[in-house]
Amino acid sequence: MTQNTSIAPILAEADVEAFLARDLAVVWHPCTQMREHRGELPLVPIRRGRGAWLEGMDGRRYLDAISSWWTNLFGHAHPVIAEAIGRQAAELEHVIYAGFAHEPGLRLAERLVALAPRSTSSPPLSRVFYGENGSAAIEIALKMSFHAHLNRGEGQRTRFIALENGYHGETLGALAVSDIPLFRRVYAPLLMEPCFAPSPDAFKAEAGETAEACARRAAAALAGLLEREGERIAALVMEPRVQCAGGMRMHHPIYLAEARRLCDAHGVHLIADEIAVGFGRTGTLFACEQAGVTPDFLCLSKGLTAGSLPLSAVLTHERVFEAFWSEDRSRGFLHSHSYTGNPIACAAANATLDLFAARDVIADNRVLAAKLAVAAGRFAGHPQLGELRQAGMILAFELVEDRASRRAYTDHPRRRALAAYRAGLEAGAVLRPLGNVLYWMPPYCIGDEEIEVLERATAAALEAYVRCA
Numbered sequence: 172m173t174q175n176t177s178i179a180p181i182l183a184e185a186d187v188e189a190f191l192a193r194d195l196a197v198v199w200h201p202c203t204q205m206r207e208h209r210g211e212l213p214l215v216p217i218r219r220g221r222g223a224w225l226e227g228m229d230g231r232r233y234l235d236a237i238s239s240w241w242t243n244l245f246g247h248a249h250p251v252i253a254e255a256i257g258r259q260a261a262e263l264e265h266v267i268y269a270g271f272a273h274e275p276g277l278r279l280a281e282r283l284v285a286l287a288p289r290s291t292s293s294p295p296l297s298r299v300f301y302g303e304n305g306s307a308a309i310e311i312a313l314k315m316s317f318h319a320h321l322n323r324g325e326g327q328r329t330r331f332i333a334l335e336n337g338y339h340g341e342t343l344g345a346l347a348v349s350d351i352p353l354f355r356r357v358y359a360p361l362l363m364e365p366c367f368a369p370s371p372d373a374f375k376a377e378a379g380e381t382a383e384a385c386a387r388r389a390a391a392a393l394a395g396l397l398e399r400e401g402e403r404i405a406a407l408v409m410e411p412r413v414q415c416a417g418g419m420r421m422h423h424p425i426y427l428a429e430a431r432r433l434c435d436a437h438g439v440h441l442i443a444d445e446i447a448v449g450f451g452r453t454g455t456l457f458a459c460e461q462a463g464v465t466p467d468f469l470c471l472s473k474g475l476t477a478g479s480l481p482l483s484a485v486l487t488h489e490r491v492f493e494a495f496w497s498e499d500r501s502r503g504f505l506h507s508h509s510y511t512g513n514p515i516a517c518a519a520a521n522a523t524l525d526l527f528a529a530r531d532v533i534a535d536n537r538v539l540a541a542k543l544a545v546a547a548g549r550f551a552g553h554p555q556l557g558e559l560r561q562a563g564m565i566l567a568f569e570l571v572e573d574r575a576s577r578r579a580y581t582d583h584p585r586r587r588a589l590a591a592y593r594a595g596l597e598a599g600a601v602l603r604p605l606g607n608v609l610y611w612m613p614p615y616c617i618g619d620e621e622i623e624v625l626e627r628a629t630a631a632a633l634e635a636y637v638r639c640a
C-alpha cells in the first residue's frame with residue numbers, strides 16, 4: 172500500500188471553506204439537523220482514510236473510534252479489500268440476481284453458512300438472502316417470517332415482538348420494531364405496532380440484582396407476553412448482547428438462550444439482528460455464540476464488508492426455505508432490490524472473510540479488548556461516570572449527573588453531547604456520543620499509540636460534556 176500518495180490532495184483553508192459551502196448548498200446529510208452545520212456542528216471534510224485514521228482535507232487526522240457507524244473492521248482503504256473490489260469491478264460489476272448467479276455471491280453464501288452460529292437444538296442456518304443494508308435485512312427477515320408462517324397455514328401470525336430500547340433501522344418496517352423515541356416518534360402514525368417487551372439491559376438492574384437475574388426477569392416478562400399473544404406472533408426481533416443505538420446497553424447472554432426456548436415453545440421465529448454486533452465486536456464472531464443459540468434468521472451487514480461497501484445478508488434454515496417451495500409463484504419470496512447480491516460487494520465481503528481466515532482475529536481482539544479495558548479503567552473513578560461497561564471490542568461510558576442514583580443530566584443534553592463530540596475531534600478522535608453515552612467501537616487495527624489518542628480524546632470529551640452549561 173502506498174502510504175503517502177493520494178488522489179485527494181490537502182487543501183488550503185480557503186479551498187476547504189469553498190468545498191464546505193458547495194456541500195452545504197446541495198447535500199442533505201443523514202441523521203442530521205442540517206441547521207446545526209451552520210453553527211455548532213462543523214461538517215468534517217475527509218480526503219482519505221488509512222488504517223484507523225481519517226484524514227481531513229486540511230490535513231488533520233482523526234482516529235475513527237466509532238468505526239464509521241460501526242462498519243469498519245480492519246482499517247480504512249484496506250489493500251486486500253481494495254484490491255478485491257478493483258478486480259471484481261473490472262470483471263463483473265453487477266448482474267440481475269433473479270435468474271442469474273455468480274461466483275462471489277455463491278462463495279460468500281457458502282462461507283457464511285459455514286461460519287454461522289450452530290447449536291444442536293435448532294436447525295442450522297443454511298440459506299442466504301442478500302440485501303443492500305441493515306434496514307433491508309430487517310425488512311427481509313420480518314417479511315420472510317410472516318410469509319413462512321402464512322404459507323404453513325398460520326396467517327394469523329401478523330405481529331412481531333421487539334425489545335424496548337432496541338434499534339433495527341430506518342425504513343418503515345425496521346423503524347416500527349425500533350424503540351428509540353428520537354427516530355420513531357415522528358413516524359409513529361405510519362408504523363405497524365409491535366408488542367414491545369422489556370429490555371434485559373443490565374444497566375436497568377434493580378439494586379443488588381445481577382445482570383443474569385435482570386436478564387431472567389426480562390425473560391419472565393417475555394414469557395408472559397408470549398403466553399398472552401404467542402399465537403398471533405410471527406417473530407421476536409432483537410439485538411443479541413448489546414443494544415447499540417440504544418446507548419450500548421449490554422445484557423447477559425442468558426436472555427437470548429431463554430428467548431430461544433420461549434420462541435420454540437410458542438412456534439415463534441427468533442430474528443437475531445447482528446448487523447452491529449456481528450463479526451467479532453462482542454468477543455465472539457457472532458454474539459449468538461455466547462448463548463449457544465442458533466436463531467431462525469440471522470441479519471448481517473456493516474462488518475460484512477468490513478465497512479467498504481453496502482451489503483447485507485439474511486441467513487435462515489431449511490424449514491423456512493421449504494415453506495416457500497411451491498408450484499404457486501405467489502408462495503415464493505418475491506422480495507427484491509435492484510442491487511441484490513451485487514458482485515463487487517460480495518467480493519469485498521469475501522476479502523473480509525479472507526482477512527478473518529488469515530489470522531485468529533477473535534483471539535487477537537481478546538488482547539486488544541484487555542488493553543482497551545485498562546485504558547478505559549483510567550476513567551473508572553470519575554465522579555460523572557455512572558457505569559463503564561464492555562462487551563469485547565465495545566466499551567461504553569454512561570455519563571451521569573449523580574453517580575449514586577445514576578441520574579442522567581437533564582439540562583442541555585444535546586448541547587452536552589455536541590460539546591463532547593467537538594472536544595473529541597479537537598483531541599484527534601471521532602467520538603460520537605449516543606446521548607449521555609460515550610463509547611469506543613474502534614477498528615481492530617488500532618495499536619498502542621491510537622489507544623493513547625483515544626484516552627486523551629475521551630478525557631477531553633468527558634470534561635466538555637460535564638462542564639457544558
Ligand SMILES: Cc1ncc(COP(=O)(O)O)c(C=O)c1O
Pocket residue numbers: 304305306307309338339340341410415416444445446447448472473
Ligand atoms: C442493530 C442494527 N440493526 C439495523 C441497523 C440498520 O442498518 P443500516 O443503517 O445499514 O440500514 C443498524 C444501524 O445502525 C443497527 O445498529
